[in-house]
Amino acid sequence: MTGNEEKTTEEENLDQTDSTNSDPRESESSDESDNEDPVNVIMLSAEEYEQLKNAKAESDEKQKQMLYKMAEYDNLKKRADREKKDFLKYANESLVKDLVPVLDSIDQAVGAAQEAEIETAEGFTALREGVELIQKQLLGSLEKRGVSVIDTEGEIFDPQKHEAVSMAPSDNVPQNNIIQAFQKGYTLHDRVIRPSMVVVSNGNPVSTDNSSNSIEEKEQIENE
Secondary structure (H helix, E strand, O other): HHHHHHHHHHHHHHHHHHHHHHOHHHHHHHHHHEEEEEEOOOOHHHHHHHHHHHHHHHHHHHHHHHHHHHHHHHHHHHHHHHHHHHHHHHOHHHHHHHHHHHHHHHHHHHHHHHHHOOOOOOHHHHHHHHHHHHHHHHHHOOOOOOOOOOOOOOEEEEEEEEEEEEOOOOOOOOOOEEEEEOOOOOEOEEEEOOOOEEEEEOOHHHHHHHHHHHHHHHHHHHHO
């Protein structure tokens, strides 16, 4: 073997050794790069990019409007709940204002009765007038709110408005008509709050008995 051939053989062996002893990290990095998923890059034109940008801006604006509407609805709901509570709390305010003068009249009647001698006629008169004034004021306050007294005098008994506590014969009041009211009844608009407690006429049973006796006597005479 010549000297040139030996030199060439040694160089080849050195190249094989270098390739065998190369850095393993380089091989690992190359393997990782081979295992990575490829990234798909979409290229948009200027017109498509502008459309996408406008669509996002429109979506953001609609979301903003939706949040505003939700907040506005929540505020309206809270306000309605607060107004409802206030209405229920002060629903009787106007009635109380009308009843305050009635209380004043009661105080005046009591004061007048205390100042006058209750045993005298003047004392009784002052007390009666004070009570009548209170009654008038109270009925007036209730009438303004749709409260009415149920009529009973000369009325036909109505089970929807009247409650019969008893029945009695009467020569003057027809059957099933009201003779007397023990307790007044009241209606609120068209609804009965309390029925009137009344005595109802069952006619004149005495006259009925006499007429039946006359009929029996007439039948006996005919039979004879």
